[in-house]
Amino acid sequence: MLKHFGDASVKFANPPSIVSAASIVGPKEGEGPLAKYFDKISSDVLFGKETWEQAESELMRQTVELAIQKSGLAVGDIQYILAGDLLNQNSGSIYGARSFGRPFFGLFGACSAMGMAMTLGSMLIDGGYANYTVANASSHFCGAEKTFRFPLELGTQRAPTASWTVTGDGAVVLSSRGRGPYITAATTGAIIDLGQKDVNNMGAAMAPAAADAIAKHFRDLALPHDHYDLIATGDLGRYGSKLLLQLLQQENIDITTRHTDCGVLIFDEKQDVHAGGSGCGCCGSVFAGYLLNKLRTGEIKKLLFVPTGALHSVATIQQGETIPGIAHAVAVEREL
């Protein structure tokens, strides 16, 4: 039986449950409005290590370990770990997952990684390949600045449309058995590039991809536009979110009253983060902490979670290339 619908969507026959989740963030995120939803706030941005790369790997390791611990499972019960991050050659995830000794799929979708990991992690369970998978996404402000931008020591002034990479990690344990929340459907994004070149405005580069994924999700699955209580994009930020709403309105889809963005939620405007938070760990930690809590308490019943990614590298930007965007929509529902 084909579970594929329309252009880019699937509906799960036996929707996997999120049996546990963990979120760990850095000190700045711990001063933000979502602080109480995270499992752990590290006061040490180095997580006890000596380099930014080691810090991100340790953050990843701790978060995955905590998620597995909270599920009551042993590491050996996990059949696949799927993880993504922003560092060159996925170093954050790889060195973080090294000690687990479990089958590993490294994913790269920039800040859309959590969407990829949850989609594939659900397919592996619903498809019959696993009883338990872990989906994870991490980022670290200092590692991301080093990888994509300027040495921190330069103290470079940031543009108003720039975002602030979240030091954080979100992990979920998915299972074929469980009492929800359930991952019921997923729309996998295509690479969308409308020619945006400004690396200080990634929201604008990703908004078209988010609009495309959301519109396809509604169309493919023939859902009314008010099906979800909340549609949470990844890290479009303040300016990208406005663009998203405009782009969707052009397609006669109005989600204004039910849209939020993890990048807008995680920091307070007073924290001087300009457009908002970004990074794989932004929507990762906001999902595993805040959004999942809203689903568990019943405050929301149906969530469309739409991690977004800007798929450039330093080399491609230096060569005058534009910034391709991608977004993956994942439906998470409290009840079946």
Added chain:
Amino acid sequence: MLKHFGDASVKFANPPSIVSAASIVGPKEGEGPLAKYFDKISSDVLFGKETWEQAESELMRQTVELAIQKSGLAVGDIQYILAGDLLNQNSGSIYGARSFGRPFFGLFGACSAMGMAMTLGSMLIDGGYANYTVANASSHFCGAEKTFRFPLELGTQRAPTASWTVTGDGAVVLSSRGRGPYITAATTGAIIDLGQKDVNNMGAAMAPAAADAIAKHFRDLALPHDHYDLIATGDLGRYGSKLLLQLLQQENIDITTRHTDCGVLIFDEKQDVHAGGSGCGCCGSVFAGYLLNKLRTGEIKKLLFVPTGALHSVATIQQGETIPGIAHAVAVEREL
């Protein structure tokens, strides 16, 4: 029904067929012993572009396009493209896949990418999420040297155990319908790190992961050690291959008479490549060209294809880290 066996393996219920494949390589690979098996040998190492990154993306785009063309399908029929490469932030695959407009999963497993893409691409089909997927892996000698090593202009002398990154790409179109060869089973690797630090000897860093994946494959699926006519590792090269055979012998598995390595096959010793070829496009192009041909002609009936990856980055090596390895075993059989 759980299709998962033992620690890390799956058997497909309805094994996906490889309905078409394409391989494109650069001029040096075109002077090697496998030249006649590749679909296209480019005399231009820049593939008509201006930078190494653009060249790799164009190589990727051309190869995926050719594989789809050979399948008789339209690009729009492909439900998912899964692709990996070595460049920072998967630039080769991302800018290459941008024009296709199809749902896209970027994978990072270094030179094991083709194994990941074929495993996940098969799961998406056998799991009921797609009728057609494309699995792809690419690499480019000049892009890899720039990313991991020294500027080409330095003319740095290479160590005897160093390998030569293949400029090449392999793509396969997988389908739920077809007359084989079939992808029947897959063992997904864990990250294995025995503490090897020498970036000029990646064969030694990857051999333990290859041994682990092959041993698990036999054990998980309870297969006799002579089940496969050929076991082709990815890019262990001459020295890594010797280590692999030794490590397996310690576990009483002797594959000496049926082992080969894509990195050893693709170049002649006279081509001054030292340990052999490497890179995602090495086993990618050797599989899509040479190995698949052997399966189609019946010269071999059962192949275990084991792409191997060295998961370091420049930053982690500069920080004194060791090189984690990974390997994914994919069973490809002519008949069911």
